[in-house]
Amino acid sequence: MIAELINPYYLQVASFMLINIILGISVYITLSTGQLSLANAGFMGIGAYTSALLTIHFELPIVVGIIAGALVAAICGILIGIPTLRLQGVYLAIVTLGFGEVIRVVFVNWETLTNGSVGISGIPHIGREILSTLQGFGFNPSMLGLQNNQFIFLSIFTLLLLVTIFIIWFFRRQHSSRVGRAFAAIKLDEKAAESMGINITYYKVLAFAQGALVAGFAGAMYAHILAYISPADFAYHRAVEILIFVVFGGSEVIWGPVFGAFFLTLMPEVLRFISEYRYMIYGLIIIIMMAVRPQGLIDVNMLNWFKRKRVKGGHKHGAGNQKGM
Amino acid sequence: MLIEQLINGITLGSIYAIVALGFTLVFGVLGIINMAHGEIFMFGAFIGVMITSSLKAPLWVAFAGAIVITAIMGYMLERFALRPLRHKQGVSHLAPLISTIGVSILLENLSHHLFGAGNHPFRASFAEINFQIGSITVYLVQIVIFVISIILMLTLSFWLGKTKAGKALRATAENLETASLLGVDTKRTITMTVIIASAMGGIAGILVGMAFNSVTPQMGLSMGLKGLAIIILGGMGSVRGAMAGGLILGLAETFIVVYGDSGYRDAIAFLAIIIILLIRPQGLFGQKIST
Amino acid sequence: MVLEIKKVCKNFGGLSALTDVTFSINQGEIFGLIGPNGAGKTTMFNLITSMFIPTSGEILFNNENINGLKSHVITEKGICRTFQNIRLFPQMTAAENVMVGEHCRSNAGVLRSVFRTKSQRQEETKIRETAEELLEFVGLSDYSEVVSENLAYGQQRRLEIARALASRPELLLLDEPAAGMNETETSDLFDLIKKIQSKDITVLLIEHDMPLVMKLCDRIAVLNFGKKIAEGTPEEIQNHPDVIEAYLGKEEDELYA
């Protein structure tokens, strides 16, 4: 029964959705200090290439590859975060966009390492790897009444879901703490924040690195799910797409990018039947959204409204911390 | 070969500059990066192609048509994608950026449906006129492009710096509310600016179509990104900066082909802005305003 | 001596905003800094808090040279300021604004914050309590959950003071705290600053409201065109001919009616 419901197609879409959610969060993190980074597609690429190359050439376990990918991306985040500290607003946005382009061009041209635009194929597939590991222990999907590919996609999905929940949990907690307040203060008024004793250099670079880390992680996961990557995956369109998740869903609260990525990944699938027009519709939706609800679909007020409905009359504790998660 | 390459670089640079001027104008007034500018530019080129090849009309009709249609597109862009955001409370300063990205996605895909995905040749006899100087062939279009870019730059910088309308425009850019208190009809100023910038994009589109005999729906994105890099390089809102940035980039891209690896050509623009901004965060000609 | 300003100069391009200014402030006093518009008062604040770097001269805080330190380090050392044009964090509530002020007196990092260690929870509770106390202190306890941009002007000024106090400064710099306040509010402000002084905090005050300055300050320095033209007690300053000429004007009767 259940086995028939587990359709790899849906799981595939759901897995890409989760990756997109993670990517959306990566932009949200940096943005919560007021810095708009469009380099996250590039960081994603760095994570993906690092992990792919390590697992292929050094036969490292996928987990190690993914962690290394995320870390290398984070280091690049620090390296680009420090010199761009002085830049603000759109300047930063464009420079990071440019950085992303430069990374892509390097992927294209550094053929000995990256195989150029032909891309890297034969990357260990995380789901198949899980399956073969488990089979080593004598497990067989049919024990669960599943077919192999159902199991493969189910395991990817479950893994991603757990990671996504962890990331959301992590950054929600960070948000409602001293660190989160520092981020918010910097976003609202950098000079005033510094005068209040906040080391803005540290926190801005921290946010940048965290964003890069998360994006790099998403990239590494992506590489091991698709089993094939090429520079075109991490180009301008991806950067813009990630940004749109955040702005569409809302950049004030972490649920914004989560919802944005969810909805905008789902929509093209739902709209497949008019596939020729779906990008036009995509464009239109963005324009209409901005005109009607520029702060994004989900904002602080909406969350508070939900909360009030839920705890109607109930006692609110630590109210100050609850404003926005 | 050097002289030929120099001509190539200047032609390319002049085109970049014209595109960048359109960006600069809109940024200068609205503080908005108009991500749809590249697509409007592309539409200008297509209108030119349609009028010259399908309707077999003369070139000036093509220019007039492209200007009119891109101007209308500019109006629509302002009316439907920018104006609704303007007086809203709590609007993130990124909202207009996203909104114009929405427009660019819409336009790019619309152009696929209207014009097809393929390349369209630009057949204008004007584009064939050339002079032979020694072994070097110079096309009239190349000269025209250079001259137009210079004229546009001079006109714009005179207009912005010296005329009342230009000052009103700068005031609008600084602070909408203050400008309107000083008697500036900000709505009209903004609409006019977006229209003019778009029409400039349309002109640039035709010129590119003629110079390179190539018009595709994708030309907008690549040109748009370059234009963006240039206004940062030159300093946002600076007319001279856009011109200088355009020429620098055009020459740099040409000479990396000559002396370096053409594979890195697309990265030049962004490497240049990263370096420039680290040394001079406000860009080459931008002025620093501390708040 | 809490603060010593020694021969400080500041040039902006060709314009010298401050020239060889020297004065010092004693522990526990309220020191006034007055002078005509554009005399360089706010610039002096910006130098003390390292928002600008002096062209020459030295600034000593508790006998330590603080030239060129980062702004946030200076706050940690015990100097905090308010701004002439209010700079609260507009979308934060009053309480949150004050809690940000306590940043440099707390130290939970990312991991402790996320994993909510015991020490972190205790610290958060304390931050919150202190914030409430400080709001109470400046008379804003009813507004702790109000988003600061929706507060009235006078309340915003007081909130800025509370936020500055949250960093537990030894020296508090106030830039025109009475601007835009009416007389009732100004007299409340007087009481507040006195209360701050009684907490052993030294105050450096810029203000154009002369009655307030004269009542409040122990000593006053007067700047004019970036130079110090007088220093002394309120009486001395009120009768100083250069100060009257440059700043106060002669219609004393009107001012102190």
Next chain:
Amino acid sequence: MLKVSGIDAYYGKIQVLKNVSLQVEEGSIVTILGANGAGKTTTMKSVSGLLKPQKGKIEFLGEDVTGLRPDQLLRKGIALVPEGRQILAGMTVLENLEMGAYHRKDNEVEKDLNKMMERFPILKEREKQLGGTLSGGQQQMLAIARAIMSKPKLLLLDEPSMGLAPLIVSDIFKIIKEINGSGTTVLLVEQNARQALRISDSGFVLETGKIVAEGKANELLNDSRIMEAYLGKKSS
């Protein structure tokens, strides 16, 4: 000259003005008084067109001008010196002043510019400096000068003395008197109530968005009840 009748104004859903009515006679100086947050600035914004009242009517020189934009109102002769100065930070002092005369078509602009520079010598001195780098008080002067440059029939001043040195404050009041003498009607918001009333003909008192008192300036000045309740304890 100006007749405001029964306006309501909102910020989002928050009502700030409730049924506010006031009149300004041609050639007079009128002061609006009130505590912080009473709605003085909001009233000024409504009259100058920055905020559209949701109810009520504003008439200027007998013409209904409710809902017009600030630039249209400026052309009709209403200029505002806004609270918080709103200097064009990236334009020079001279350009700021020129912008003041933006809508004027006469050829006296040059002359008036010189006159303004005489009145505020510091502006002459800083002609080429960017507006944003002036000190707080200098910006206030520039804002006032800029508004006068538009040769308004009705000048709205929102706390013009804020942040000014005592000497300049009395200068400002003198200048207001002078401008008024040369035929400009003035509507003034001030915390410096006593000085303001002294140069005014009449006044209105706002409390939480409602007009609670109005009258001749000297009557208000001598009404100790009002002075105490709205303007401070001290009575002179």
Next chain:
Amino acid sequence: GGNSEQAGGDSEGASDGKVKADVGVVSFITGSGAAYGEAIKGGLELAKEEINEKGDVELNLIFEDSAGKQDQALTAAQKLINSDNVTAIIGPTLSTEMNVVGPEADLSGVPIIGTSTTAEGIPQIGDYVFRNSIPEALAIPASMEKAIEKYDAKKVALIYGNDDVFTKSGFDTMKATAEKMGLEILTTETFQKGQSDYNAQLTKIKSYKPDLILASALYNEGAVIMDQARKMGIDVPFVGGNGFNSPEVIKIAGDSSDGLIVATPWYGEKEDPKVQGFVKKFKEKYGNDPDQFAAQAYDALYILADAIKNAGEADRDKVRDALAETKDFEGILGNFSFDEEGDVIMDPTVLVIEDGEFVVFE
């Protein structure tokens, strides 16, 4: 691979002896490569009508867009495989997409035929992966050899798009072939997607005075390159890769396209009634000449229909086996067989553009 748990779709052999089958198509329908997707779609639709008319098999095509992106191609394929239960898949358009979709189809036991995927290694992905597009390794050496022989070329210049798999792998083949033939490579220039100005690269190439230019470009860009080259006075012949081969080149570049040499499985002028019939029908239906993308897609569906007919039912495994046995199929591309890996066995024709027309290059 090929663990074929999933039996064929909901379409069974019907009582009237017709075999009904759903065929999924993953194609580049929106975005920058939509021109190829459109051509492919056109070819397929036309073939489907004809096949269904004949009545041996009844095919139902389900089109899914990939927008040229791997992840979307993969989800599209997943949908076809798992939700629509198609018997076989045609597509995707790009080799990059096939690199992702191929393994998945193979694992799921769904036969998949690439019609435009020319990069190396595609049929080697698995038993269920086929293609009927001639790989570059076959086409490029064929055209190069003939051109070099005729023009006695010794020195060549190369130009290619380095940010596109198609043109990049075409270039790799060109370079390898050139080296093997002992040609002197004067310079290697690259360009990028969306570029419209090739003057800098061409000026440089011109200064080296090559005997021949090897250009690995898609026709959209390639045509413009030729146009700009002729304008600056470069009049040596061009040898292009698969993507360069299209009647569109003549449309775009006009006279400037003279001298382009390509090897093609597809020659629209061939005196073959089948070919002429196809060209005529295609032109009637879509208003333009079919290019190789259309022709290859057209043949691919015929090959598939043939296999389905031979399999006797819409069963994935049976259809795969039938496909693998395809031999000497006479399509509009000529005589066609799959080798044991599922790759193409056929002889390409070398064409040259002369006076604005493709003619056989002798």
